[in-house]
Amino acid sequence: MLKRSIQEWLVLAICAVFVVTVVPAAIFRIATADWVLAVIDVVWAGSMAFLFVYTFRTRRTTLPATMMAWIFLALTLSAIHYTGLHQVNWLYPVILAMFFLLDVKQALLLSVLSVCWVIAQAYSEQPLEETTNLAKSLTTTIVLASAFSLFSRMEQSRLQHLAGVDALTGAGNRRAKIDKLQSLVSLYFRCHVNACILKVDIDQFSQVNDKHGRVLGDQVLFSLAQIIRNNTRPTDTLYRSGGAEFFVVAENTALGDATSLAVKLREIIGCTVFPGGTHLTVSIGVAKLAKLEGSQDWINRAERALTKAKAKGRNRVEVAAELNDDQVQPSS
Ligand SMILES: Nc1nc2c(ncn2[C@@H]2O[C@H](COP(=O)(O)OP(=O)(O)OP(=O)(O)O)[C@@H](O)[C@H]2O)c(=O)[nH]1
Structure with a gap:
């Protein structure tokens, strides 16, 4: 069975904590005939129990997180409305929870609307000075929560991007390549969208290092990545899984077109003068994805074509034979 994600554990833990703490409060309110708060607590505990079961069974967290934020807000505003402004202290953690659980725009809109409503209530019930202080503290909470939320989401997307990038060349790294190939395998299985891999390996790159140094x-590796990017389509993606090997993944491309691309890249690279006046040649293995083929089998065929190109004297393109669907064993 798959391990639960951190998000799942977080939603389950929050629901469990609320059920355990709110149920005794609800019993106490029923025992003391405090009916308004009793109803609020029962709805609160029941909703949290429902979300716990939903998350546990479906393993989905987006809907429970959104519902949780809405329930927190609705119950807090009901408590303020029915029992008085002293319940406003609950609005501060609820604003933080909304920025944590919802997207920033939605959280900002809901918190601004609820704070306006609370301030309007306070204006009619409290002295002006207290209302002004309340407005200031709630506004500060919203500003800080939105700034923090925006900053952490931007950092998160930056880190997510970096996790898939080869630091030297800016091409996708091995992990990004595996993700890409797996998604293309699924796409091919469902919609039969053609895809080809070009495995590009610099010939005798160790000599460049030996002669000119690794810096x-x-x-040279950086320039080569740029040349490949400048001469491929925006729908083609480039990966480097280490060493002097690059992968071009050409989506929606038939084997003949991928072979032409490989020939073009080999020729352009052969004519380019690289840093330090270096000249390079590359060998390229091309393979088209076959139905029911796994990503590793697809890579292996491109690798075998590349090995053949090296064996035949380098500086050439070799193409793996296109497989018919009945020639492929379903990958495990
Ligand atoms: N400068 C630099 N060199 C690297 C890097 N990663 C691997 N290499 C070098 O790239 C070379 C790759 O050599 P190989 O692929 O084994 O062989 P080759 O010399 O390219 O020869 P063939 O592939 O057989 O044509 C090795 O000398 C590695 O040390 C890197 O990040 N930077």
């Missing part, structure tokens, strides 16, 4: 070798 220049790094500059």
